[in-house]
Amino acid sequence: MKIPLIDLKKQYETIKSDADKNVLEILSSANYIMGENLKQFEKEICEYLGARNSISVGNGTDALVIALKALGIGQGDEVITSPFTFFATAESISAVGAKPVFVDVRVDTFNIDPNKIEEKITSKTKAIMPVHIFGQPADMDEIMDIAKKYGLYVIEDACQAIGAEYKGKKVGTIGDIACFSFFPTKNLGCAGDGGMIVTNNDDLATICKALRTHGSGADGRKAYNLLNNIDENMEENNSIDNMVYNPLKYYNYLIGYNSRLDEIQAAILRVKLKELDRWNDLRREHAKFYNENLKDTEFITSFEEKHVKHVYHMYILQSERRADVVSYLKDKGIATGIYYPVPLHLQKVYKGLGYKLRDMPNAEYLSERTFAIPVYPELSKEQRKYIVDVLKSFK
Structure with missing residues (x-):
């Protein structure tokens, strides 16, 4: 698939x-x-x-x-x-x-x-x-x-x-x-x-x-x-x-x-x-499915504050083995995206601002571990189940 x-x-x-x-x-x-x-x-x-x-x-x-x-x-x-x-x-x-x-x-x-x-x-x-x-x-x-x-x-x-x-x-x-x-x-x-x-x-x-x-x-x-x-x-x-x-x-x-x-x-x-709210609700439905079905895996699922409505432009997972899991998903036909591989304070263009490695430990930590999986509104139930099953089979 x-x-x-x-x-x-x-x-x-x-x-x-x-x-x-x-x-x-x-x-x-x-x-x-x-x-x-x-x-x-x-x-x-x-x-x-x-x-x-x-x-x-x-x-x-x-x-x-x-x-x-x-x-x-x-x-x-x-x-x-x-x-x-x-x-x-x-x-x-x-x-x-x-x-x-x-x-x-x-x-x-x-x-x-x-x-x-x-x-x-x-x-x-x-x-x-x-x-x-x-x-x-x-x-x-x-x-x-x-x-x-x-x-x-x-x-x-x-x-x-x-x-x-x-x-x-x-x-x-x-x-x-x-x-x-x-x-x-x-x-x-x-x-x-x-x-x-x-x-x-x-x-x-x-x-x-x-x-x-x-x-x-x-x-x-x-x-x-x-x-x-x-x-x-x-x-x-x-x-x-x-x-x-x-x-x-x-x-x-x-x-x-x-x-x-x-x-x-x-x-x-x-x-x-006219379709935006419906589409956002579908994104939220997909995110809920991922959260429920991946909670007992090695992946850290997306978090949502209780007082907000998250619209999941991206659904983000975290993994200590990001490169391996992204490669595994690709082999199984599932596209991913890495957001963001280099935090802004470490971009070459901002070298003159004087920031160095470990100045922003959380941003740097996330940049090494986060990746996105499909969450678009038109994603079918069959497709999202396949994504979950593939992630669960990752060893």
Whole structure:
């Protein structure tokens, strides 16, 4: 039996009719950029999360960069974050000229350990960027309390966690601003790259909207006025054609980016958003099956806090013999993934920050032992039983 780590073809088959219909409508309309699907998708995301503002962008990394820039974080500033995550988390901090400051993680949840944050705060610290890794929410109450105590921003890296909940509240609505990724393999993924910024702060939303389109147009002007304390009434003009000719885009107020989610991706995401909760529930069902059936084996199964809803972007096992078990699973037709083989503080690009081996013992421990097995929604009961049986037969 051959089982991929994720099966996007099988997922596409479940939404093919609606997705194809929507894409063909957009192609025939020739309205490809900043159109009605984008507006509706942003509205629907706000309704789903319970947020005031959502700003769609080109990808999750851009979302992080623009969020940092909107908060005024840049050269000479420091942002505290996790070393056990995808590179984009720290890369975005470096991209705006700031310095990532790494704090070790909890060995059970893989999330940043709030008990170790305060010792890393300096006069240069401007924000904390917790990562809801693999779909499990970080310890947001503790993090928000620390941020409030020291006057810091909180930027939620929720790129792997859309739909996850912390004490009944959707992640992405707890901090000052949050970022999501719609990379195809995410729980909510498009047919290419895509991302989103979410915030309950209207001023931050305005600045993010300006930054995603070169700091130009009406949003650029509004953002410029906000940043310079200029009080000016501006009338909305909804008749402007963003695709063919928008005269306002030639008036620039901020140095921004070209980072827009296109109409086709927005249309596909609108179809998938309707299925997200069902898909996340299926992921949770698979995770429960793994936990129950692998609890008496040599593998350490995934842990879920009692007060959170984990959405299992990845289902992670731990093994002292990772290389051997991964090879064994491959021979049996089961795909795996290693997340993450090198913690960020030990990446070559961050050699200049001065971190050394054993500075982050938990992150380093996990990097040597963790691996992912298939948990995608379309996984059949027969397939997941086969995975469990193969793991149990590993000697």
